[in-house]
Amino acid sequence: MQDKNTYVPSRFNVLSQTDDHGLVLYNSYNGAICYFTDTEKEEVIASLKRSGVENLSTEIKKELFENGFLISNRIDENRRAQFLHQSLHRTDVMHLVLLPTEACNFRCTYCYESFPRGKMNVETKSGLKALVKEKAATLANLNISWFGGEPLLALDVIEELSTSFLTTASNQKLQYSADLVTNGYYLTKDVFLKLLSWEIRQLMITIDGIGEVHDSRRHLAGGGKTFDKIIENLKAVKEVPGEFNITIRVNFDESNLQETSKLIEFLADEFAEDKRFGVFFRPVGRWGGENDDELPVCSQITSNRKIWEFSDEALTKGMSMSPMISDSLMPTASVCYAAKPHSLVVGANGQLYKCTISMDEEVNQVGKLFENGSLMLDYDKMAAWTTSGEETDSVCQSCFYRPVCQGNHCPLYRMRTGERPCPFEKRKIKKVLNLIWKNSLH
Amino acid sequence: MRVLRPGTTPVNTTSIKSVPG
Numbered sequence: 436m437q438d439k440n441t442y443v444p445s446r447f448n449v450l451s452q453t454d455d456h457g458l459v460l461y462n463s464y465n466g467a468i469c470y471f472t473d474t475e476k477e478e479v480i481a482s483l484k485r486s487g488v489e490n491l492s493t494e495i496k497k498e499l500f501e502n503g504f505l506i507s508n509r510i511d512e513n514r515r516a517q518f519l520h521q522s523l524h525r526t527d528v529m530h531l532v533l534l535p536t537e538a539c540n541f542r543c544t545y546c547y548e549s550f551p552r553g554k555m556n557v558e559t560k561s562g563l564k565a566l567v568k569e570k571a572a573t574l575a576n577l578n579i580s581w582f583g584g585e586p587l588l589a590l591d592v593i594e595e596l597s598t599s600f601l602t603t604a605s606n607q608k609l610q611y612s613a614d615l616v617t618n619g620y621y622l623t624k625d626v627f628l629k630l631l632s633w634e635i636r637q638l639m640i641t642i643d644g645i646g647e648v649h650d651s652r653r654h655l656a657g658g659g660k661t662f663d664k665i666i667e668n669l670k671a672v673k674e675v676p677g678e679f680n681i682t683i684r685v686n687f688d689e690s691n692l693q694e695t696s697k698l699i700e701f702l703a704d705e706f707a708e709d710k711r712f713g714v715f716f717r718p719v720g721r722w723g724g725e726n727d728d729e730l731p732v733c734s735q736i737t738s739n740r741k742i743w744e745f746s747d748e749a750l751t752k753g754m755s756m757s758p759m760i761s762d763s764l765m766p767t768a769s770v771c772y773a774a775k776p777h778s779l780v781v782g783a784n785g786q787l788y789k790c791t792i793s794m795d796e797e798v799n800q801v802g803k804l805f806e807n808g809s810l811m812l813d814y815d816k817m818a819a820w821t822t823s824g825e826e827t828d829s830v831c832q833s834c835f836y837r838p839v840c841q842g843n844h845c846p847l848y849r850m851r852t853g854e855r856p857c858p859f860e861k862r863k864i865k866k867v868l869n870l871i872w873k874n875s876l877h
Numbered sequence: 878m879r880v881l882r883p884g885t886t887p888v889n890t891t892s893i894k895s896v897p898g
Contacts, residue, residue: 467885475878495878503884580896766885768895791897871881
């Protein structure tokens with residue numbers, strides 16, 4: 436009887452061929468990624484046949500079991516996924532996306548933000564310090580994302596809050612991590628050293644092309660150039676010792692698509708030898724900016740193809756791929772913060788949001804942070820963001836990627852279009868796994 | 878076989894967060 440076999444392949448497995456005819460295996464429930472050589476491949480594939488295997492009689496079968504690719508036939512993987520989804524409601528984690536200012540010195544052509552106000556006010560800063568102090572007693576993890584606006588316009592706010600958070604984290608022995616998205620214009624070596632001292636070790640900076648290509652898309656509010664300054668800053672940052680990661684993001688559309696290969700060459704010349712710098716390609720989208728109608732966005736087919744073609748090209752030239760890619764393949768990692776119950780976006784005036792894109796939409800204005808650290812929240816709005824994924828979408832429930840995004844990669848996209856917001860990585864998972872393998876050879 | 882990344886008991890930490898951008 437075939438169904439009596441003790442071990443069966445996990446429904447969350449993905450197999451992908453590598454360029455050297457080997458095999459990469461990935462499991463979306465535990466995040467494991469393993470490489471098997473050409474000579475091992477045949478046994479791996481045979482061991483993962485749908486009917487399962489009777490025992491773990493060989494080394495390879497044992498390895499497949501130890502890494503979660505073969506599982507006991509008694510396991511109900513749907514319940515595993517359900518339980519994982521419920522674990523998002525654990526109360527010992529908190530992720531705050533903070534806008535130390537909502538102003539920006541850039542006016543990028545495709546930006547969706549409207550810059551309605553400047554630096555964070557005193558009441559909101561006090562509220563954040565009090566909130567974190569109060570919550571810290573029951574937290575194991577506190578994650579802070581500095582966003583904006585351009586956060587480096589409000590370095591004093593970042594300093595004041597980081598100092599308070601770090602003291603609280605140290606007193607309560609909780610794990611603290613912080614990341615920051617900046618246009619890079621003010622990221623001098625001195626500023627960068629300060630960020631590191633405040634445990635901000637993961638940064639994202641966007642470069643859209645060389646010189647004029649970048650400057651025509653990502654210019655100062657007065658129209659001035661920005662490329663040379665950003666590159667000068669990044670070269671200085673490269674000289675800083677220590678552990679950090681800089682993701683260089685490249686936003687592409689039909690107008691800079693042809694120029695991107697030159698940019699990859701340029702970036703490889705500057706940063707290929709430093710693995711702390713990695714590239715990350717994304718298509719420009721119409722997210723509500725004032726120029727949306729004029730944006731020469733790529734078709735979905737082109738976008739899905741070019742993201743990974745460019746990544747492959749960069750790897751071939753010796754650049755690293757941003758760890759954001761492989762990190763996003765971890766279970767729960769591609770559930771948007773907007774869909775996570777214990778994440779909040781805090782505006783400069785204490786207004787609370789779930790999503791960082793649709794700031795002006797009623798459903799996204801979920802509450803208010805007060806000076807004493809108390810929160811007023813509209814739980815009906817909160818529920819709209821946190822329960823729109825796998826709970827109600829049966830296609831998501833049966834998807835191999837379910838543990839990673841849980842149908843909630845972008846609740847905003849689902850609200851606006853009614854369509855499933857599948858992550859770019861999922862759509863081209865075999866290609867992505869091959870690239871992760873290639874990245875591991877560096 | 879080479880382990881590129883070990884699996885984890887998938888609750889919050891690797892052997893995990895989404896961030897702006």
